[in-house]
Each structure stands twice: as C-alpha cells, then as structure tokens.
Amino acid sequence: MKIPDSERETLMSKDEKYYLKNTTAIEPLVNRFVAWSHVVSPVAFSMHLKNYQLQVLDSYLENPEIHSKACKDPKMRSGPLVDIPPERAREVENFRYETERKLEQNLRLVNRMISFQKQLIDEAVGQSLDSYYKTMPVELRGYVELLYDYYHRPMMRFIEPLMYESPYYHEDLQSIRLFTQKHDDGRAFFMSTPRLSSDDQIELDIPLASPRIDDLLRLEREPQTIGYIMEMLGIPAGKETLMRSFLDTKGKNPVEKWDGSSVRVRYYGHACILVEWKGVSILTDPCLGVMPQNMGLERFSYDDLPEEIDFVLITHGHHDHFCLETLLRLRQRIGTLVVPKANGLYYGDISLKTLAQKLKFKNVMELDAFESIPINDGEIIGIPFLGEHADLPHGKSAFLVRCENEQMLFAADSDCLDKQLYANIRRTYGPIRNIFIGMECVGAPLTWSCGSFLPDKPSHAIEQSRRYKGCDAERAAQLIEAVNGERLFIYAMGQEPWLEFWLGLALTEDSTQVVEAKKLMKMSGGIGITESKFLYGREEIHLFPSFADTTAKAKAANISANNQIENEPQVISEDDFDF
Numbered sequence: 001m002k003i004p005d006s007e008r009e010t011l012m013s014k015d016e017k018y019y020l021k022n023t024t025a026i027e028p029l030v031n032r033f034v035a036w037s038h039v040v041s042p043v044a045f046s047m048h049l050k051n052y053q054l055q056v057l058d059s060y061l062e063n064p065e066i067h068s069k070a071c072k073d074p075k076m077r078s079g080p081l082v083d084i085p086p087e088r089a090r091e092v093e094n095f096r097y098e099t100e101r102k103l104e105q106n107l108r109l110v111n112r113m114i115s116f117q118k119q120l121i122d123e124a125v126g127q128s129l130d131s132y133y134k135t136m137p138v139e140l141r142g143y144v145e146l147l148y149d150y151y152h153r154p155m156m157r158f159i160e161p162l163m164y165e166s167p168y169y170h171e172d173l174q175s176i177r178l179f180t181q182k183h184d185d186g187r188a189f190f191m192s193t194p195r196l197s198s199d200d201q202i203e204l205d206i207p208l209a210s211p212r213i214d215d216l217l218r219l220e221r222e223p224q225t226i227g228y229i230m231e232m233l234g235i236p237a238g239k240e241t242l243m244r245s246f247l248d249t250k251g252k253n254p255v256e257k258w259d260g261s262s263v264r265v266r267y268y269g270h271a272c273i274l275v276e277w278k279g280v281s282i283l284t285d286p287c288l289g290v291m292p293q294n295m296g297l298e299r300f301s302y303d304d305l306p307e308e309i310d311f312v313l314i315t316h317g318h319h320d321h322f323c324l325e326t327l328l329r330l331r332q333r334i335g336t337l338v339v340p341k342a343n344g345l346y347y348g349d350i351s352l353k354t355l356a357q358k359l360k361f362k363n364v365m366e367l368d369a370f371e372s373i374p375i376n377d378g379e380i381i382g383i384p385f386l387g388e389h390a391d392l393p394h395g396k397s398a399f400l401v402r403c404e405n406e407q408m409l410f411a412a413d414s415d416c417l418d419k420q421l422y423a424n425i426r427r428t429y430g431p432i433r434n435i436f437i438g439m440e441c442v443g444a445p446l447t448w449s450c451g452s453f454l455p456d457k458p459s460h461a462i463e464q465s466r467r468y469k470g471c472d473a474e475r476a477a478q479l480i481e482a483v484n485g486e487r488l489f490i491y492a493m494g495q496e497p498w499l500e501f502w503l504g505l506a507l508t509e510d511s512t513q514v515v516e517a518k519k520l521m522k523m524s525g526g527i528g529i530t531e532s533k534f535l536y537g538r539e540e541i542h543l544f545p546s547f548a549d550t551t552a553k554a555k556a557a558n559i560s561a562n563n564q565i566e567n568e569p570q571v572i573s574e575d576d577f578d579f
C-alpha cells in the first residue's frame with residue numbers, strides 16, 4: 001500500500017532530530033516572578049513577598065494606567081512598577097489573590113519573626129536568652145538560634161539549610177517558560193513584573209532542581225526527535241507546532257579548548273569574562289542573553305562557550321552576578337561553581353552555596369578571602385570586596401586569577417574604601433598588572449533590593465547615603481596605584497542591551513558612571529597605566545606572561561609596598577597595644 005506524500009512527510013518529520021535554537025530563551029520563575037536569589041531562599045522570599053511583591057501588585061491594581069505609562073520611560077523601568085497592560089488587570093488581581101492564599105504560611109512567618117525580633121530588642125538586654133526559646137512563635141521553632149552580639153544586642157540566626165526542608169520552601173511554585181527572544185529589550189523588568197500566560201510561550205511546571213531542565217538544555221548539542229522532547233517535558237500535543245518553533249534541525253560546531261601560548265580573555269558583557277589558559281577555562285559572573293532574532297550588538301554567546309567550563313566564579317549574590325537564568329543554562333557544563341562565603345548571621349546574607357546545592361549544582365565551593373584553588377601553573381584566589389552593598393552584610397569576593405605570573409584582578413563592583421587594603425594585597429601577591437573593575441559609582445539606594453529585609457523604613461537621608469555603588473574615578477585610581485596596575489579594563493557597567501531587563505540603568509554618554517569611567521581613562525597615564533579599554537559588547541584580549549620580567553617587578557613592588565606600609569602610622573600605632 002502506497003503511503004500518501006503528506007503522510008510520508010509527517011512520518012519523516014517525526015523521526016527528524018532537533019536542536020534547541022539559540023534564539024530560545026528559558027526563563028526560570030518562582031510563583032511567576034523571575035527567579036533570583038531573593039525569591040529562592042525561603043526567608044528572603046517570604047520577606048520579599050510581603051514587603052515588595054504584594055505591595056507592588058497592590059499599587060498596580062490601584063492605577064494600572066499609571067504603571068503602564070511609567071514603564072515606557074527607560075529611566076523608570078527599574079522602579080516598583082508592573083509592566084502589564086491595563087486590560088489584563090483582572091488577571092493580575094486574580095494572581096495577587098491566589099498568591100496571598102497559597103503563601104499564607106510565609107506571610108505569617110514574616111509577621112511572627114518581626115514581632116518576635118522586636119520583643120527581643122525591647123526585653124533582652126544581656127541576660128540569658130534561654131527562656132525565649134519557650135515563648136518563641138511556633139512558626140520559628142526548630143529553625144532559629146538566638147544570639148547576642150558583643151554589645152548585648154539580640155538577634156535571630158536562621159539555620160538556612162533547614163529552611164529549604166520546611167513548609168516555607170515551595171518547589172511546586174517553580175517553573176520555566178520558553179519563548180523566542182525577538183530583540184534584546186523585549187522583556188519587562190525582572191523584579192516587579194510577574195509573567196502572565198501568553199500564546200507565544202510554553203510554560204512548564206518543572207522545579208528548578210529538576211534534571212529535565214538539563215535534558216532540555218542538552219538539546220543545544222545533542223538533538224532528539226520531537227516525540228522524545230514532547231514526552232520528556234510533558235508538553236501537550238496541541239503545543240507541538242509552538243515547540244517546533246523553539247527548535248532547529250541545524251546543530252552548532254563544538255567549541256575547541258584554547259591551547260595557545262597566551263592567556264585568552266573574552267568579554268561576554270557586563271561582568272562576564274572567560275579566561276582560558278593551558279586547557280583550563282574560568283568564567284566570571286555569567287549573565288548572558290540568548291541571541292535575538294533581530295540581531296543588534298555583536299556579542300559572544302552561549303554558542304562560544306567551551307563544552308565544559310572548569311570554574312565559574314561568583315563575586316556576589318546580586319541578580320546580575322549570580323544570574324540563575326544563565327547558571328541553570330550552564331549547570332550541566334560547570335565543573336566547579338565558586339561562590340563567596342556567607343557569614344550566616346543575617347537572613348539577607350543568603351548562602352549561595354546552600355542555594356546552589358539545593359538547585360543540584362554538582363560541585364559548589366565557598367572561597368573565603370585569601371583562600372586559593374590551584375590550576376595549571378596558576379591559581380584562583382579570593383580577594384576581599386569592600387563596598388557596593390549599602391553597608392549591609394553580604395557574602396562577596398573579588399578574585400585574583402594567576403596564570404603563571406600574569407595576574408588579573410576581577411574586582412567587579414568593588415569600591416576602594418580603604419586603599420591600604422590593596423597595598424596589603426600587593427604586599428602579599430606582588431603587583432597585579434591587569435585590573436578589571438566596574439564603575440557603577442551612583443548605585444541604587446538602600447531599599448532598592450534589600451528594602452524588604454528592613455523592619456522599618458529608613459529616613460530619606462539614610463536611604464540616599466547608603467547606596468549599592470562601586471568606584472568612581474578617584475577611588476579606582478587609588479586601587480590601581482595600590483596594586484601597581486599596568487592594564488585597565490573597565491567592565492560591569494550594565495550597558496549591553498540584553499541587560500536592560502535585569503538592570504534598567506538606561507545609561508547615556510552623560511551619565512555619571514560613564515563620565516567617571518572616561519575620566520579614569522584620561523587619568524590612566526599618570527597612574528602607571530600603559531593600556532586601557534572600556535569593554536562593551538564583545539572583546540578578545542591576549543595576555544603573554546613574562547616570567548623574568550614579572551618576577552623582578554614583583555620583588556621591587558613588594559619592597560616598595562613593605563616600606564610604604566611600615567611608614568604609614570595609621571596602620572600600627574601605640575594605641576593598638578593599649579589594653
């Protein structure tokens with residue numbers, strides 16, 4: 001019996017194998033909001049839900065038109081605004097009602113913890129805290145330790161790993177959505193706008209720890225039939241045509257490991273740098289966008305990354321550095337995820353190690369200041385990170401990467417609040433010739449990302465004084481001089497268009513951050529810089545270690561640094577020995 005041509009084509013297409021298109025975005029969500037550390041970690045999520053998400057939704061429902069209009073202003077898009085058309089306000093209202101209903105336990109947790117903390121502050125003035133365990137609200141029991149600081153001020157320490165096993169962690173509210181990235185700036189701001197259903201996307205109720213996400217992303221390199229893909233992801237038959245639009249029959253050429261004599265440094269945008277040296281690959285702060293259909297700025301993409309990435313270095317937990325969308329896309333390809341050490345005392349100081357392990361990253365390492373990881377003829381060293389966090393405690397680390405004796409400091413959002421710190425670093429490790437530093441020297445005010453953690457709203461003066469900012473030109477110059485830098489690379493400025501939905505900075509040539517960065521480049525000759533670049537979009541840099549030359553400079557610089565430190569009276573004085 002002859003099979004009709006139309007049926008034959010259908011059968012052949014069922015056997016055809018498909019790759020994941022490089023224009024297909026996979027956005028992780030928690031209760032329809034974009035997933036980032038503050039909505040995954042249970043206590044932070046509960047605080048953020050009550051003190052930010054619900055309040056933003058209420059504001060929208062009071063006047064959807066004002067929100068919709070304000071979101072069209074690039075300078076306002078990163079504010080507490082919901083970018084959803086007014087005609088869909090009823091959907092937002094239903095979503096808000098269901099959120100409060102489903103997460104009633106989390107809201108009660110916040111109310112109890114704040115009231116109990118205030119009780120401790122009012123009553124506990126140095127006496128034993130033992131009796132308070134008996135009066136502790138039931139929502140907190142078994143999850144917290146009560147402590148004093150050295151000034152007899154009481155506090156609660158949450159046992160964070162236990163919180164992921166508690167009723168306050170909602171894996172069932174995690175999901176991913178698949179859609180085609182048509183252009184770079186096509187997404188609403190990540191923090192304030194929930195993702196409502198749309199006909200051009202597929203929503204999958206898959207926990208973020210699920211290996212099915214890895215199976216989906218394996219399609220970037222290993223094709224499968226449409227039947228296998230639909231069954232593996234649990235996609236209904238009626239969505240097959242849409243799913244095919246996210247797939248491609250053409251594969252990508254595998255990326256070969258770099259084995260040249262130089263250290264190859266590739267800039268992927270913002271604070272994302274790929275360092276390749278003697279077969280080892282190191283990726284910093286990955287926050288990548290997929291390739292849009294309407295290609296704009298030239299860039300390196302996921303397609304240009306090695307098949308295996310030996311080390312991924314995270315400087316801190318902010319959404320543009322610990323970017324879960326990118327990290328989940330790379331999870332199966334990461335050898336070791338290196339994160340800063342959290343201090344474990346404050347619920348806003350989220351343990352990235354605990355979070356990443358809960359999401360099934362296979363090898364997660366906390367690196368403390370001056371700890372190191374050996375690599376081929378080199379090492380990765382944790383470096384103290386001052387500033388940028390509005391004086392709140394957070395796990396954070398800069399990184400010194402040494403390839404033979406070519407040293408690179410990845411300082412991201414570090415602020416040189418104390419030049420002596422960097423003189424001490426130079427004394428320990430010698431001169432650091434290559435400085436990668438961000439200059440977001442304005443920064444968002446205190447409550448922008450951590451306002452939900454504060455029981456009381458700070459005054460306007462405090463709000464504006466304490467900002468999430470890095471170096472300006474003067475402080476960056478001090479850092480460079482202190483470590484004897486020779487090459488300057490300004491990065492982590494958030495200017496790439498695919499970062500707008502994450503950062504909403506809307507920088508122009510007149511923005512203070514850009515003006516300060518250009519000012520530093522003009523100053524560079526006077527502070528010993530022989531080469532300076534403002535990294536943007538896509539860059540490739542080659543560094544050539546020179547052992548004898550670097551060793552001589554290191555010895556001379558160490559002598560100079562030692563003399564400088566010994567001659568500065570503010571470092572050691574008689575008062576230091578006055579007991």
